[in-house]
Amino acid sequence: MTEPNYSACTSMLVGKNATVDGSTLIGRNEDAKAAWPKRFVIHEHHVTKEPVTFHSTANGFQLELPQVAAKYTATPEWTNSEGLFEEDGINEHGVAMSATESTYANDAVLGCDPLVPDGIGEEAMVTVVLPYVQSARAGVERLGEIVSTKGASETNGVLFSDAQEVWYFEIGSGHQWVAQRIPDDCYAVVANQMAIEKVDFNDQVNFQWSPNLEQFVTDNHLNPDRHGFNFRHIFGTRSEMDTYYNTPRVWYGQRMFNPEIDQEPTSQDLPFLRKSSRLISATDVQALLSSHYQGTPFDPVGTGDEFSKHRFRPMSFAKTQESHVLQLDGSFPTEIGGIHWLSMGVGAESTFVPFFAGISEVPAAYQYPVGHDYDRKSAYWSFKxxxxxxxxxxxxxxxxxxxxxxxxxxxxxxxxxxxxxxxxxxxxxxxxxxxxxxxxxxxxxxxxxxxxxxxxxxxxxxxxxxxxxxxxx
The missing domain is CATH 1.20.120 (Four Helix Bundle (Hemerythrin (Met), subunit A))
Structure with missing residues (x-):
């Protein structure tokens, strides 16, 4: 099977009772291009005298922004010609966000609610959401309102966390979305598929959703199941790409943290949530994001046969631009309890550097306004x-x-x-x-x-x- 040329990432989310130190963890690989420099920046807290409208250079998306913006970290690209793509960060209120995990909706859903060409997309999400929220739940609410009213130009998964809660948000079509709170004792690994399964519309503590989600599905006869409301089944795909490109990464992640469970890497029914057989650290999440099927025949640099070594797309590969793990430990002030772990380039061949959320200064090499080509002054290129x-x-x-x-x-x-x-x-x-x-x-x-x-x-x-x-x- 020829590997598609998709911009595709891998994510992990971990609740506070599933970690070794009680912190929450969200992490993701940003995968797109093999040579595409990233920077690390701090946006300081600021107040504007007049309302400001955000204008996307990527697709024309516009949104009027609040006049008070919180300080936050971010990892924009070397150029904004294709959009900002700030991707990930922690704000001064101790809220972390990572956007996005590219996902794919089925034709039936998109036929009923098409994507909106000038709706919100990945390149704008962190910029228009993270500076304006004071909790992970508020982040879900703000992004949900934008998708419901302005529409989305892409189907995506978005990660939110604070020191108490971890949320996963999925855009299923032009205006429909759902979000689920990761149980405190669970983790989730996501790899370019719709992941959320059963939605409990009687539980507004652990779920949020677009205003007319149920009615939309009912009116358009989109639910393939005889009983229940499974978001993945209704909005997602079960394609050959899922089998070879996506599900094996979820399989490997669950194999790392639940080795006692026997599953097939090509299974289309791997669960969204798991309870790990051991407690998980930030280093464990970094190891997952840096993995390439070690210990299996599918490792591209392992000892398997040539077919097996190139059968599945690994987590860490040449097109990883940066990887991050956002750690929030509520037992310390946000300035020190928040750690933005950042790996420039390919995670398997780089290092996750800890930046404390309270920083106001970034070393010059990490924010160097480099062009596209190699430059030894750039941290990205030093690691690459x-x-x-x-x-x-x-x-x-x-x-x-x-x-x-x-x-x-x-x-x-x-x-x-x-x-x-x-x-x-x-x-x-x-x-x-x-x-x-x-x-x-x-x-x-x-x-x-x-x-x-x-x-x-x-x-x-x-x-x-x-x-x-x-x-x-």
């Missing part, structure tokens, strides 16, 4: 370079990269522990967040730049044009 060098001689060079990744994970943990112990005595949490974040970011860049020089040196004698001369001749 190492991946490219390793790819050329993967099995010879992956060891040194793995060693540096492990070393950095240990250093990050030390930085986080030291920073959180200083919270009680600090009178300037922003300065504390800046200092710790810069320390982690500078360390990551320094180690990867050193690693790059070592990999170049090690590669010098690995050319296919090499000739091993017999010195006895």
């Amino acid at each position: 370079l190492v991946g490219i060098l390793v790819d050329a001689h993967y099995h010879r060079l992956i060891g040194p990269l793995n060693d540096v990744q492990a070393e950095l994970r240990q250093s990050y943990r030390q930085i986080i522990n030291e920073t959180q112990t200083q919270v009680a005595t600090s009178n300037d949490l922003v300065a504390l967040a800046n200092q710790a974040s810069k320390r982690a970011a500078d360390l990551a860049l320094s180690r990867f730049e050193t690693l790059a020089t070592q990999l170049i040196t090690a590669s010098a004698d690995l050319s296919p044009l090499n000739y091993h001369q017999d010195l006895n001749l």
Whole structure:
């Protein structure tokens, strides 16, 4: 099967009682293009004297914005010519958002409620929602109102969290949507399919939905099931693409956290929610987003046969532009309890750097306004370079990269522990967040730049044009 050229991501959401430290976790790979630089920025809190209207450069979507905007982190692209694509962030109120997980609706649904060409799309979502909400639930409500009234240009999944709740929001058509709160003791892995299953319209605590969702489905005879209301069945697809491109990633994620459950990677009936057999950490979510079917015949750099190694699309692959895990720990102030873990480039060959949510300054390399092409001043390209060098001689060079990744994970943990112990005595949490974040970011860049020089040196004698001369001749 030829792999489609889709812009497609992988997401994970974890409730607070399913994590090792009681924090909530949402994470996603942003997958689109193999060479498309990303930046990391801070938008400061600001108030406008007059109402401001957002204008999308991608499709003409417009929306009048509130005059008060909260501070938030974001990862925009190197150019706004195709839209902002801020993708992910944490705001000053301790709300995290990741947008979007591309999904696909069936023809029957879209025939009844087509997508809106100038409706809201991925490139605008974080920008017009995250600065204006004070809880994850409020984020769902704001985005839901926009989709219901302005329409959506794409079918997408969107992740929201605060220190108490985690929500997954799915756009099923031009104006129809549903959102489900992830139970505190559960996790979910999503991979480019409609994921939400049974919707309980009597439970407004754990579900939200578009105003006429039930009536829309009834009037248009869209429910294929004899009983119940399964959003995935009604709005989703069950295509060959799902079988080879999407469901195997969900299978592998559930295999990581529930290895005792026997499932098939091509199953169309993998559940949306699972209770993990163990508690989950931010590092575990990073490992999932960096995975490529290790330990199975489907690993493209593993020991399986050639058919198996290229049968399924892996989580982490060349078109990953950045990966993020947004962690919110309510036992600390948001400035320190919120951590925006950011991996530039391919997660499997990069490192997840912890940036504390309270930061007001970003190291220059991470926000460098680079063009499209390689530039050594850009953090994105510094991490990407190492991946490219390793790819050329993967099995010879992956060891040194793995060693540096492990070393950095240990250093990050030390930085986080030291920073959180200083919270009680600090009178300037922003300065504390800046200092710790810069320390982690500078360390990551320094180690990867050193690693790059070592990999170049090690590669010098690995050319296919090499000739091993017999010195006895």
